[in-house]
Amino acid sequence: MTIKPILILSAVATAAFVVGCRTPAPSAAADTIYLGGDIITVNDAQPSVEAVAVRDGKILAVGTRSEIDRAYKGPNTTVVDLAGKTLAPGFLDPHSHYISSLTVANQVNVYAPPAGPGKDIPSIVTALKRFRDEHEIPKGALIQAYGYDENAMPNGVGLGRDDLDADFPDNPVMVGHVSMHGAVLNSAAMEKYGISAKTKTPPGGIILRKPGSNEPAGLLMEMAYLPIFASLPKPNAEQEVAWSRAGQLLYAAAGITTAHEGATHAPELALMQRAAAGGASVIDVIAYPFVTDFDVVLERNPPATWGKYVNRVKIGGAKITLDGSPQGKTAYFTTPYLTGGPGGEKNWHGEPGFPEDAVKAFFKKVYDLGLPLNVHANGDAAIDMLLRAHEYAAAGDLAKQRHVTVIHSQFVRPDQLDRYLAYSITPSFYTEHTYYFGDTHVLNRGREQASFISPMRAAIDKGLRPTNHTDFVVAPLDQMFVIWTAVNRISRGGVVIGPGQRVTPLEALQAITINAAYQYAEEGSKGSLEPGKLADLVILDRNPLAVDPMTIKDIQVVETIKEGRTIYKAN
Numbered sequence: 001m002t003i004k005p006i007l008i009l010s011a012v013a014t015a016a017f018v019v020g021c022r023t024p025a026p027s028a029a030a031d032t033i034y035l036g037g038d039i040i041t042v043n044d045a046q047p048s049v050e051a052v053a054v055r056d057g058k059i060l061a062v063g064t065r066s067e068i069d070r071a072y073k074g075p076n077t078t079v080v081d082l083a084g085k086t087l088a089p090g091f092l093d094p095h096s097h098y099i100s101s102l103t104v105a106n107q108v109n110v111y112a113p114p115a116g117p118g119k120d121i122p123s124i125v126t127a128l129k130r131f132r133d134e135h136e137i138p139k140g141a142l143i144q145a146y147g148y149d150e151n152a153m154p155n156g157v158g159l160g161r162d163d164l165d166a167d168f169p170d171n172p173v174m175v176g177h178v179s180m181h182g183a184v185l186n187s188a189a190m191e192k193y194g195i196s197a198k199t200k201t202p203p204g205g206i207i208l209r210k211p212g213s214n215e216p217a218g219l220l221m222e223m224a225y226l227p228i229f230a231s232l233p234k235p236n237a238e239q240e241v242a243w244s245r246a247g248q249l250l251y252a253a254a255g256i257t258t259a260h261e262g263a264t265h266a267p268e269l270a271l272m273q274r275a276a277a278g279g280a281s282v283i284d285v286i287a288y289p290f291v292t293d294f295d296v297v298l299e300r301n302p303p304a305t306w307g308k309y310v311n312r313v314k315i316g317g318a319k320i321t322l323d324g325s326p327q328g329k330t331a332y333f334t335t336p337y338l339t340g341g342p343g344g345e346k347n348w349h350g351e352p353g354f355p356e357d358a359v360k361a362f363f364k365k366v367y368d369l370g371l372p373l374n375v376h377a378n379g380d381a382a383i384d385m386l387l388r389a390h391e392y393a394a395a396g397d398l399a400k401q402r403h404v405t406v407i408h409s410q411f412v413r414p415d416q417l418d419r420y421l422a423y424s425i426t427p428s429f430y431t432e433h434t435y436y437f438g439d440t441h442v443l444n445r446g447r448e449q450a451s452f453i454s455p456m457r458a459a460i461d462k463g464l465r466p467t468n469h470t471d472f473v474v475a476p477l478d479q480m481f482v483i484w485t486a487v488n489r490i491s492r493g494g495v496v497i498g499p500g501q502r503v504t505p506l507e508a509l510q511a512i513t514i515n516a517a518y519q520y521a522e523e524g525s526k527g528s529l530e531p532g533k534l535a536d537l538v539i540l541d542r543n544p545l546a547v548d549p550m551t552i553k554d555i556q557v558v559e560t561i562k563e564g565r566t567i568y569k570a571n
């Protein structure tokens with residue numbers, strides 16, 4: 001097992017070799033010294049050290065215990081004994097939907113196990129009833145859940161309105177689909193949002209009907225659901241700060257010190273900026289305004305303000321979506337799905353999210369402004385489209401580092417990985433799909449293609465620096481599960497999905513630390529434990545590089561530290 005030397009050493013990294021041997025002047029002493037456990041630096045030049053000194057929110061020095069003691073321990077220095085636990089850089093989240101975290105704190109988790117209780121319909125109803133009773137939800141008030149996955153339901157029978165009506169005759173209930181693109185509504189919710197047998201299915205939408213009838217069965221997807229989603233209650237000014245803080249603490253509890261908002265609409269960005277100015281920020285959050293709102297956001301936030309943190313919120317770049325999801329059969333492929341389309345279509349390839357001309361024009365606009373770009377692309381045809389748009393927009397200099405990231409990039413072909421490298425494009429993979437949807441992908445796409453899903457091994461071997469994400473709220477905020485899936489690639493059904501694409505625990509950790517820092521052009525300040533970088537740290541109860549790889553998912557986050565300050569501590 002070899003670890004490829006994928007990190008480029010910074011000047012800071014090489015300076016870290018030498019630690020002075022002097023008694024510190026009070027001005028040179030550390031605020032805090034961490035020692036007494038494993039310390040993972042994620043710095044190839046100095047992979048393991050015994051102690052880390054922190055001052056003014058930054059890493060002052062790393063080295064042996066005696067070196068750090070001698071040079072940086074002053075009378076006012078706090079010494080934190082890790083007591084056998086493991087210290088690592090705080091995690092950078094390469095892609096999730098931060099804005100969802102504001103409401104998730106007020107909703108019912110019905111994810112399928114192990115992330116939640118949603119193993120069957122009765123379990124979902126029980127979780128909803130418990131939430132209603134514990135939160136004393138009054139009659140008439142909307143109850144929302146998130147994470148419903150019909151693929152996990154026994155016998156393929158999904159949740160319907162009738163399952164909810166008996167226990168919730170007086171409360172509208174909306175059980176959000178795990179894709180975030182739909183929900184199951186009970187009868188009270190149908191009435192509230194005006195959905196009935198008379199409602200026509202809008203183009204691009206799905207209204208599931210009861211067998212042999214026009215009566216809606218419960219599930220609404222895509223364009224049938226989006227207008228309802230858009231009309232859901234929004235927080236007031238006071239709630240904005242409180243909910244933002246609560247959302248950020250969900251990230252902090254997962255060891256994340258830099259979060260990602262993956263498709264930001266103009267009102268949401270304004271909310272983030274207001275809440276941050278109101279003192280909500282605990283961690284850093286990077287927003288990617290969505291293509292539909294790009295011009296409006298640009299009007300209010302000129303390009304010179306992008307890429308800079310204000311109250312811990314940074315506009316990272318633009319976002320465009322080129323296709324859908326492979327499990328929903330809306331990802332766009334060059335070859336047909338083996339199981340037909342979502343509506344039983346034959347020779348179904350999926351469809352692009354936008355016409356190619358519009359995509360090319362958007363790439364050009366973003367590149368000409370010198371802004372980074374995140375592109376959602378799952379199927380290989382969507383990735384071909386991305387590469388053509390890049391070639392069009394970057395004609396003068398194809399290889400320039402523009403911080404272009406392919407979000408998911410799940411069904412990338414080997415030849416496309418070569419082009420990523422040539423074009424300085426970074427894949428942000430989604431290896432959790434090997435667990436959640438691995439068995440589904442084998443059925444839909446065949447074993448060979450499914451085995452190359454989120455090919456981290458191939459990408460690293462070619463010299464790329466892939467990142468890896470949860471896509472929260474699609475999957476829970478659980479960075480240990482992200483690492484576990486990259487290292488093991490075991491499906492829900494117990495099958496190894498592409499054993500050749502497994503990576504080492506260190507490589508999996510790099511994908512959510514130093515590689516993510518490169519994705520954000522923040523490698524100078526984040527992603528590894530090196531002098532001069534921010535003291536963004538996480539303490540884990542065990543060392544993911546040392547435990548049995550199958551148990552990585554059981555490792556707990558004990559404490560999270562942002563710029564030297566503890567922001568989360570497990571009970």
Ligand SMILES: [Zn+2]
Binds near residue numbers: 097
């Ligand atoms: Zn996403």
